[in-house]
Amino acid sequence: MDDAVDILEGELGGAVPDGFTQLTDEQLLGLADLLQDAKALGQEELQEGLEESLNHVPRLARGSVRKILFG
Amino acid sequence: MTLAQADVEILKLARLLRTDPDEIAYLRDVDWQDIRDVREQASATMFEGDRQQLQRVASATKLVPSKITATIGERAFGPRLAARGTGLIEPSRAVDIAGHLPTPFLAEVAAQLDPRRASRVIAEIPARQIASITKELTQRGDHVTMGRFVGHLSEAALKAALQSVDDESLLHTAYVVESKGSLGALVEIIPDQRLHDILRTASECDLWREALDVLRHVSDEQRGRLGDIAAAQDDDVLAGLVKAAQRDNLWADVLPVTRAMSEDSRARFAKLKPIQSRPVLSSIVDAASQRGLWPELLTLLPLLPAASRRRVAALGTGFGRSILAQIIRAAHEEDMWAPLLRFAWSSRCARSATPPSSCARPTTRCSTRCSTRSGRTACMTSSWRSSTGFPRRR
Numbered sequence: 001m002d003d004a005v006d007i008l009e010g011e012l013g014g015a016v017p018d019g020f021t022q023l024t025d026e027q028l029l030g031l032a033d034l035l036q037d038a039k040a041l042g043q044e045e046l047q048e049g050l051e052e053s054l055n056h057v058p059r060l061a062r063g064s065v066r067k068i069l070f071g
Numbered sequence: 072m073t074l075a076q077a078d079v080e081i082l083k084l085a086r087l088l089r090t091d092p093d094e095i096a097y098l099r100d101v102d103w104q105d106i107r108d109v110r111e112q113a114s115a116t117m118f119e120g121d122r123q124q125l126q127r128v129a130s131a132t133k134l135v136p137s138k139i140t141a142t143i144g145e146r147a148f149g150p151r152l153a154a155r156g157t158g159l160i161e162p163s164r165a166v167d168i169a170g171h172l173p174t175p176f177l178a179e180v181a182a183q184l185d186p187r188r189a190s191r192v193i194a195e196i197p198a199r200q201i202a203s204i205t206k207e208l209t210q211r212g213d214h215v216t217m218g219r220f221v222g223h224l225s226e227a228a229l230k231a232a233l234q235s236v237d238d239e240s241l242l243h244t245a246y247v248v249e250s251k252g253s254l255g256a257l258v259e260i261i262p263d264q265r266l267h268d269i270l271r272t273a274s275e276c277d278l279w280r281e282a283l284d285v286l287r288h289v290s291d292e293q294r295g296r297l298g299d300i301a302a303a304q305d306d307d308v309l310a311g312l313v314k315a316a317q318r319d320n321l322w323a324d325v326l327p328v329t330r331a332m333s334e335d336s337r338a339r340f341a342k343l344k345p346i347q348s349r350p351v352l353s354s355i356v357d358a359a360s361q362r363g364l365w366p367e368l369l370t371l372l373p374l375l376p377a378a379s380r381r382r383v384a385a386l387g388t389g390f391g392r393s394i395l396a397q398i399i400r401a402a403h404e405e406d407m408w409a410p411l412l413r414f415a416w417s418s419r420c421a422r423s424a425t426p427p428s429s430c431a432r433p434t435t436r437c438s439t440r441c442s443t444r445s446g447r448t449a450c451m452t453s454s455w456r457s458s459t460g461f462p463r464r465r
Contacts, residue, residue, distance in 0.1 A: 012109065013116040019105030027097050034088040034095070035113055039120055041089060045152050046121055050128070052147035061134050068131045069124075 004028035011035040079247045080106035082215055114185050129159035141171035150179035158188035165192040178207040182216045186223045193223040198231035205235040214243040222250035230260055238272035246281040251288040258293050266300050274311035283324040291331050298332030302339050313345040322358035326367035341374035349382055356386050365401035372414040
């Protein structure tokens with residue numbers, strides 16, 4: 001139980017509220033997985049969005065925008 | 072269908088985690104506030120994880136005209152990513168960009184946006200655009216999203232939104248408003264006629280739970296105003312309220328409304344036929360007992376018809392000493408000896424089959440020691456104090 005709580009707390013970046021400690025390990029780990037997947041999907045979308053966005057930026061500004069977006 | 076607060080929070084968490092609410096339905100047994108806390112934690116950690124890159128996107132928008140940024144937002148980023156970046160863009164710039172985006176896309180962004188992170192942007196969006204987005208969200212039946220924005224909109228935007236939402240959707244939305252403290256500001260700007268229509272809709276669509284939830288979160292003054300508007304409705308509307316309160320155990324929400332309404336409204340409510348049945352009266356007394364709503368009950372009891380007062384008095388015979396002490400304490404603290412005595416006296420008259428009209432002014436038939444209403448109250452208070460050692464009311 002403690003392990004599952006720890007894993008979810010690791011994903012959340014903080015302590016889970018008391019009400020969540022009554023959940024089963026399977027449920028807690030399920031939530032941790034969902035959160036991990038959502039973060040990964042968000043990061044994936046962000047990278048794709050950044051690449052795609054350059055195609056819509058006017059040529060003249062593309063270099064400057066690329067520098068800001070990707071350093 | 073009325074959603075429980077936990078269901079509403081599950082829906083919001085599922086959206087954030089991109090899953091079906093049924094997948095996390097096991098959270099129904101968890102306190103809804105805990106689910107909300109976890110959602111806010113998850114939202115924060117997801118946002119912070121990408122903050123640096125999102126900040127770069129926000130900075131880049133300064134180099135590109137708003138119209139082109141809007142196109143990039145719609146075609147390259149999509150609503151979810153656009154929502155995450157919104158709060159990082161300078162508000163007037165974000166509003167300008169939003170002005171170039173189609174309403175359906177903005178509705179999608181709204182559904183994904185965490186309003187707390189974009190409060191300044193939301194506050195600056197023109198009222199007419201808020202109205203369009205509200206209309207779109209209403210058509211989609213997305214009350215949850217609308218409910219999240221209520222506390223972040225300007226008064227002008229709220230008024231515009233109200234024009235775009237029908238009464239039924241408004242009741243659903245009010246029920247899921249995230250910051251319940253903002254319901255007062257919402258009620259304040261709704262004209263009486265609209266409130267009248269909304270309450271009628273609550274009856275017609277069986278949405279009294281939603282309506283009473285609003286009444287629970289507004290000021291006493293607003294509760295009284297809404298109570299008076301409710302009491303002015305036709306009998307069938309009020310009968311619907313009584314039926315819903317009885318079925319869904321909502322008397323603890325109704326009693327404070329009856330106390331806040333005017334004496335005339337309360338008298339009308341107390342005379343309603345559906346109130347007078349033994350099960351309903353019993354539920355009302357139970358609610359008062361369980362929630363300590365004795366002052367609320369005491370304002371209502373003397374206005375009930377004689378037969379109903381007799382029924383309530385009969386229910387009261389089962390009260391133990393602690394309940395009786397609660398009632399007396401409430402009468403003492405809330406300065407409600409007069410209604411308590413009026414009820415006690417009239418119930419006694421009712422039991423002895425004395426016509427109610429002769430009991431209308433019980434204080435004129437006071438004990439031999441006191442000939443006035445205040446005198447009788449004072450002597451009974453004094454007598455009770457000396458027997459219980461209860462402190463004198465200041």
